[in-house]
Amino acid sequence: MPLGERSGDKSESRYCGVETDFNDDMPHVLHFNLYTGSFDFVVAPLMDPSYRPSLLQKDGLGSGVLPFAGSDLVLSPSQWSSHVVGKISSWIDLDSEDETLRIDSETTLKQEIAWASHLSLQACLLPAPKGTSCANYARCVNQILQGANNIQLWLRIPLVKPDVDSMDAKSVTLDDSWESWNSFRLLCEHHGQLSVALDILSTLPSTNSLGRWFGEPVRAAILNTDCFLTNSHGCPCLSKRHQMLISGFFNHSIQIIISGNSVHPKASMDANNNSDKDSQRHPLRPYLDYVGYLYQRMDPLPEQERFELGYRDFLQSPLQPLMDNLEAQTYETFEKDAVKYIQYQRAVSKALLDRVPDEEASAKTIVLMVVGAGRGPLVRASLQAAEETGRRLKVYAVEKNPNAVVTLHALVKLEGWEDTVTIVSSDMRHWNAPEKADILVSELLGSFGDNELSPECLDGAQRFLQEDGISIPSSYTSFLQPVTASKLYNDVKAHKDLVHFETAYVVKLHNVARLAPSQPVFTFTHPKRSEHESNQRFKKLNFVIPSETGSAMVHGFAGYFDATLYKDVHLGIEPSTATPNMFSWY
Ligand SMILES: C[S@@+](CC[C@H](N)C(=O)[O-])C[C@H]1O[C@@H](n2cnc3c(N)ncnc32)[C@H](O)[C@@H]1O
Known part of the structure; x- marks a missing residue:
């Protein structure tokens, strides 16, 4: 029984x-x-x-x-x-x-x-x-x-x-x-x-x-x-x-x-x-x-954990939203993550308050561009931030996926945003913006930060951001940590080639031993100070596994990211600072 x-x-x-x-x-x-x-x-x-x-x-x-x-x-x-x-x-x-x-x-x-x-x-x-x-x-x-x-x-x-520390030389054997x-x-x-x-x-x-x-x-x-x-x-x-x-x-x-x-x-x-x-x-x-x-x-298992049970320790190929057009159900999953959009709304609110003093609130209109707008949740979060702070906003929603653009048009009509929101069906890297933006809002982040080509896309968009413009996020950092993960190792090994061992996967980690604290790897900051700054990165890390752990097998590295959206508003999945109840990334 x-x-x-x-x-x-x-x-x-x-x-x-x-x-x-x-x-x-x-x-x-x-x-x-x-x-x-x-x-x-x-x-x-x-x-x-x-x-x-x-x-x-x-x-x-x-x-x-x-x-x-x-x-x-x-x-x-x-x-x-x-x-x-x-x-x-x-x-x-x-x-x-x-x-x-x-x-x-x-x-x-x-x-x-x-x-x-x-x-x-x-x-x-x-x-x-x-x-x-x-x-x-x-x-x-x-x-x-x-x-x-x-x-x-x-x-x-x-x-x-x-316990090696409490043993005499004889018993070390x-x-x-x-x-x-x-x-x-x-x-x-x-x-x-x-x-x-x-x-x-x-x-x-x-x-x-x-x-x-x-x-x-x-x-x-x-x-x-x-x-x-x-x-x-x-x-x-x-x-x-x-x-x-x-x-x-x-x-x-x-x-x-x-x-x-x-x-x-x-x-x-x-x-x-x-x-x-x-x-x-x-x-x-x-x-x-x-x-x-x-x-x-x-x-009892929290509802989110229950929902994710089937994804535990399962290798998934990372999304490639630049190369591929995401599907409706992928957008739907993103849009359910209320915590993510609350964080963005907080960041936009703070940026608006910094950019427009109270006395100019009714006279000044801020140009905000959501680049990679998908079906519009960041447009909504930005408009809510404007309402919350009493600031005036003109929004451009730029999206390269023509299917998502169809939904954006329907949304703007449904919500009566025609006077405020302009939809642009284009790749942000090639769009000729009619004016410059005060604030550039994007969410192009992968589980390892830059792995969905956020830096490269935002490099292309920086042309139409004011000299003193604000990027939300303003920076993001990836993290690594050595892990024992025999199930994942065997799943990769089953492919019997090197390519799969050299591939980064998205995994809801469960049966893993995290052997040492994670360490920061690559940071990208926006806007870039110089457009010649390279996106190439190389880093050597030294992890110390606590001596009382004993020996352990490092099957691979777990990767995470943390993004600063604006000032003290951040979101991320690095275990020690992870945003609670956010499920868009693992
Ligand atoms: C991770 S999704 C986020 C969508 C939406 N902001 C949300 O939170 O649901 C990234 C979106 O950016 C779009 N995208 C990626 N690269 C782009 C580019 N270079 N120009 C315009 N849109 C892009 C993708 O098509 C996708 O809709």
Whole structure:
């Protein structure tokens, strides 16, 4: 039974599993854990743990059908695929010095995954690499992945990272388990079907080092009963840090799996006494109930987040509004972003007040040109600013998309703006303006600031701005930040060429680890002081990843922008200063 209903969120993290011991009565395992325990799936060994291929050979049973697992008929195909994750024998050690063990391990791993594929299981849990070397284990898994169907392989990794500052020289050899995951996945060439199941222990590494995992393909978190504390009622609960981590997992579609024996016998006994469903309740039910409580306690997803769920970690090609003509639905999406136009209106109001003193308000008319007017929202915002400040305005709306110009004409007629607004169907770079503008308003910004050619277009428009004219925006700056983003990396890699690695994408970033604060990259200021000033930019940045993070994989850089519209009015998406509730860019 799912942990709860969080409106709008249909992610996998609603389902909670339980790790079980080997039991060849699979229908019983399923009944006990799903119906008595209310878990959604089991992580169960598929083979008798005493099975060793070499022993069978000795006994002369080396060929023919191996008695290593029960029949596939004991469960229906949908029960196998929806409710069972295969747990690969934990004794296997493919990098052992002991040749018999090593060969047995490889044979067993291949047999178990073949059997799991035969059963159409969605995933198998691979035991954690033993020791520091995992080359042969990874080689074998990579080989399996090359021929695998859709099965996911979850590599079990204990969530440990020694705190280097508090260690003496001897213990520095202790491993950061991220390193072991990293070696393994590099040897498997970042295969998309290889992911991580994190084993959560009672002590947690630093917040920064935990953050690394949110950019990695973590599918499950195995929560051992040892992690739980006891509340005043004798029931299991988690430390604040564990609670925060679990909420983070829920938000990143990571499923929880409860593992281990009950260490809260009183809570289990109370549950039994109160239970009228079955004569005996599942001993791990109090832990499941607590995880369900944490899930249900989360705030519902804000409406905007819900709307954007489908865009999370999805590569989109940036718009090219200069080269292409935008479509009606693209304009419609822009126009829904009230926050953006409120910021523009504030900027125009401030500029008008600065440009026209109160005593000249009724006599002086300001020439304002909206360049790249689209279907007119900035024209409206400018007229509202004039009304709000009591200033007189003459507006030119310049737009090169003939389809948007049709809508502009209809808007001007509908609103009765004929005396105030002149529509110009032209590229701003080539238009011969009949007079000069006091204020030039534009919104030609991409998620990385200049990437939709705002500087180049405004260079062409600057000719018809007064010497002391105002450009809104007056400047914009791009920002970069190194990130771990394994999903995006794999999506780019799937194209198997260099071009896609050299392309900038628009992405609603979600499963990423931001490894260091972002830094400013390129700034463009308007109007330009000299028309000979180049738009070429080059910048070298040095990012420092906090030492307690440990090592991390930089899959790429997240880009942002911040624009100064006028004086203190800005809008942008750089995380530390992002304009709240604005959704036009990510
Ligand atoms: C990002 S849209 C913004 C539209 C509108 N201002 C809004 O906020 O909804 C940019 C607009 O500028 C127009 N545009 C881009 N380059 C232009 C150019 N060189 N001359 C005139 N219009 C241009 C595009 O066709 C598009 O309508």
